[in-house]
Amino acid sequence: MALIHILDPHVADMIAAGEVVERPASVVKELTENAFDAGAKNITVELRGGGATYIRVTDDGCGMAPEDAGVAFLRHATSKLRDERGLESIATMGFRGEALAAISAVSRVELTTRRRGDAEGTRVLLEAGEIKDMLPAGCPEGTTMIVRDLFYNTPARLKFLKSDRSEAAACVLTALRCALGRPEISVRCLRDGQEEFFSPGDGRIESCVYALLGREAASKMLACAGENGGVKVTGYVSSPAAGRGNRREQYFYCNGRFIKSALLQAALEQAYKNTLLTGRYPACALYLDMSCAAVDVNVHPAKTEVKFSDEKTVFDAVYYAALSALAGEGRSAAVEPSAGTRQMAEPKKDFYRTMTAEDFRKSGYAAAPAPRPAAPVSVPAAPRPTALREEQLRFELPVRPAETVKMPEKPETAGISAPAGSKIVENPVQNVEKFDLPDHKIVGEAMKTYLIVECGEELILIDKHAAHERMNFDRLRAQERHIMAQSLLEPVTVRPAAEDAELLEQNGALLSELGFELEPFGERDWIVRALPADMDAGEIAGALEEICEKLRRGRSLGEKQVWDEILHTVACKAAIKAGWDTTPEELERIAQEVLSGRVKYCPHGRPVAVRLSRKDLDKMFKRIV
Ligand code: ADP
Numbered sequence: 001m002a003l004i005h006i007l008d009p010h011v012a013d014m015i016a017a018g019e020v021v022e023r024p025a026s027v028v029k030e031l032t033e034n035a036f037d038a039g040a041k042n043i044t045v046e047l048r049g050g051g052a053t054y055i056r057v058t059d060d061g062c063g064m065a066p067e068d069a070g071v072a073f074l075r076h077a078t079s080k081l082r083d084e085r086g087l088e089s090i091a092t093m094g095f096r097g098e099a100l101a102a103i104s105a106v107s108r109v110e111l112t113t114r115r116r117g118d119a120e121g122t123r124v125l126l127e128a129g130e131i132k133d134m135l136p137a138g139c140p141e142g143t144t145m146i147v148r149d150l151f152y153n154t155p156a157r158l159k160f161l162k163s164d165r166s167e168a169a170a171c172v173l174t175a176l177r178c179a180l181g182r183p184e185i186s187v188r189c190l191r192d193g194q195e196e197f198f199s200p201g202d203g204r205i206e207s208c209v210y211a212l213l214g215r216e217a218a219s220k221m222l223a224c225a226g227e228n229g230g231v232k233v234t235g236y237v238s239s240p241a242a243g244r245g246n247r248r249e250q251y252f253y254c255n256g257r258f259i260k261s262a263l264l265q266a267a268l269e270q271a272y273k274n275t276l277l278t279g280r281y282p283a284c285a286l287y288l289d290m291s292c293a294a295v296d297v298n299v300h301p302a303k304t305e306v307k308f309s310d311e312k313t314v315f316d317a318v319y320y321a322a323l324s325a326l327a328g329e330g331r332s333a334a335v336e337p338s339a340g341t342r343q344m345a346e347p348k349k350d351f352y353r354t355m356t357a358e359d360f361r362k363s364g365y366a367a368a369p370a371p372r373p374a375a376p377v378s379v380p381a382a383p384r385p386t387a388l389r390e391e392q393l394r395f396e397l398p399v400r401p402a403e404t405v406k407m408p409e410k411p412e413t414a415g416i417s418a419p420a421g422s423k424i425v426e427n428p429v430q431n432v433e434k435f436d437l438p439d440h441k442i443v444g445e446a447m448k449t450y451l452i453v454e455c456g457e458e459l460i461l462i463d464k465h466a467a468h469e470r471m472n473f474d475r476l477r478a479q480e481r482h483i484m485a486q487s488l489l490e491p492v493t494v495r496p497a498a499e500d501a502e503l504l505e506q507n508g509a510l511l512s513e514l515g516f517e518l519e520p521f522g523e524r525d526w527i528v529r530a531l532p533a534d535m536d537a538g539e540i541a542g543a544l545e546e547i548c549e550k551l552r553r554g555r556s557l558g559e560k561q562v563w564d565e566i567l568h569t570v571a572c573k574a575a576i577k578a579g580w581d582t583t584p585e586e587l588e589r590i591a592q593e594v595l596s597g598r599v600k601y602c603p604h605g606r607p608v609a610v611r612l613s614r615k616d617l618d619k620m621f622k623r624i625v
């Protein structure tokens with residue numbers, strides 16, 4: 001082995017850089033946080049391509065004196081921490097004095113800065129951490145940092161970058177996380193000159209949530225507040241009805257810093273324990289405020305992991321705050337942004353939108369093959385909350401029509417506890433034909449959710465969504481790998497998260513077997529031309545998100561199991577929903593399926609029906625004892 005020697009500082013910087021600067025998004029994070037620390041009110045984050053070639057962050061903060069502008073790039077150069085005592089109570093985002101050194105070691109940096117009140121500013125040019133030029137410059141007060149050609153001198157790292165699309169998405173998400181943490185600061189994010197988001201900086205969390213997470217998500221949030229042992233919690237959590245297929249929309253902040261924390265995740269999810277189905281996750285924007293001494297942020301260079309000195313107190317603070325928000329659902333106000341915010345945010349952030357014919361033409365996709373001619377759709381008679389007009393939908397003939405309906409391989413035997421005094425419908429007769437159906441009468445539908453059927457001496461309550469979901473699931477399974485599809489006359493665009501986009505790309509064949517016809521459209525959007533029959537266009541984005549999550553989680557499972565899991569999603573998204581109007585014919589069909597014994601449990605194992613006998617009722621009313 002060769003003799004030990006101390007690394008050249010330049011090489012050491014390049015190695016250390018790897019800890020702080022993993023990808024372009026790390027640069028976005030460090031520069032934005034520096035702008036926060038500089039007391040900026042307005043910040044603009046701009047990137048080109050995936051960010052590796054160009055990132056610019058402009059702020060109107062305190063700026064730097066000429067003598068500091070060069071020093072800032074030295075390792076451990078910081079204006080924020082003086083001695084070890086400061087480490088106990090860090091109030092700024094940065095403190096290690098590492099970021100600029102790390103970033104400049106692996107890129108070409110141009111810094112232009114002017115301290116508030118100074119007559120002129122300074123420009124510093126660096127390459128691979130070395131100052132190439134430093135000169136006075138005319139510039140506004142504040143700081144502009146441009147980082148070009150990230151990793152140009154470390155090809156090994158460059159090789160690990162993902163596609164521009166993924167890197168840009170990560171940059172935008174990082175900037176968004178920063179912005180959501182600071183409602184008092186206005187952050188604008190542009191990619192290739194196009195605005196990705198803009199937070200108003202009016203100091204209101206609700207404006208921030210509305211502008212950054214979008215109108216749709218904001219409308220399903222519940223205000224949340226609580227305090228426990230010096231830990232203050234404020235923010236918003238999603239209503240149980242708006243559960244997500246993954247945890248991506250969980251934003252936690254501790255003293256203004258975005259953090260990832262299994263503890264907080266667990267506390268939040270615990271609060272939803274009996275209100276969200278397994279596999280669904282709450283969304284949140286939760287802000288924890290506590291003494292800086294009660295939390296250690298110096299665990300990892302990226303500072304997204306923290307250590308709480310009293311985990312139980314923090315857990316309880318979040319758990320009870322979320323719980324009380326849920327308990328007060330209906331009473332607690334959902335996000336109500338100011339008119340200004342609404343106007344500003346509305347056209348920009350809609351998770352999915354319907355393309356107009358005009359959009360479609362302009363997009364250059366007009367040359368794409370027109371939807372195949374098909375028979376017109378059988379229009380659902382009842383109005384549905386759909387973004388598409390019904391005439392926009394058309395059925396496509398199934399590739400292989402399902403002739404025989406197969407029963408699920410084995411009857412479900414989930415352990416379900418029925419409410420006292422009732423028993424779950426248990427019809428031992430499988431495969432009963434229609435003419436074997438017992439005489440019955442649909443008495444009505446309660447709360448647009450439960451179908452009430454009188455059948456002999458029994459009253460049967462049917463959860464129409466659960467039952468329909470099971471019917472769909474069995475039907476889909478019987479179609480094997482050729483799910484009936486419907487073409488959309490006007491395609492819909494969706495914007496999946498970067499990781500999802502990759503999965504969509506890899507699983508094209510599977511998606512087309514499911515009835516989806518979709519392809520990338522532009523940098524980040526996907527265009528959807530067909531979807532599984534019966535699914536509402538408004539469900540596409542959610543369905544794809546759930547499918548991707550199942551593909552991810554299912555990597556260790558067998559192919560068949562994953563396919564079944566995915567069919568659950570399709571069945572659920574194509575099922576009539578509680579709260580929707582349902583036609584008498586549809587209700588009758590559901591009642592028949594349940595009475596025949598074919599449909600007993602929804603694909604998640606919940607019962608679809610509860611049966612009350614005359615005896616049960618008589619007992620309840622004390623007619624008999
Ligand atoms: P840290 O943020 O941990 O102090 P950095 O390497 O990120 O370390 O920054 C080094 C120093 O450069 C900061 O402490 C600060 O004094 C100065 N600085 C960096 N960015 C800005 C900015 N946008 N405005 C004013 N000063 C800045």
Ligand code: MG
Binds near residue numbers: 093095097100
């Ligand atoms: Mg910093």
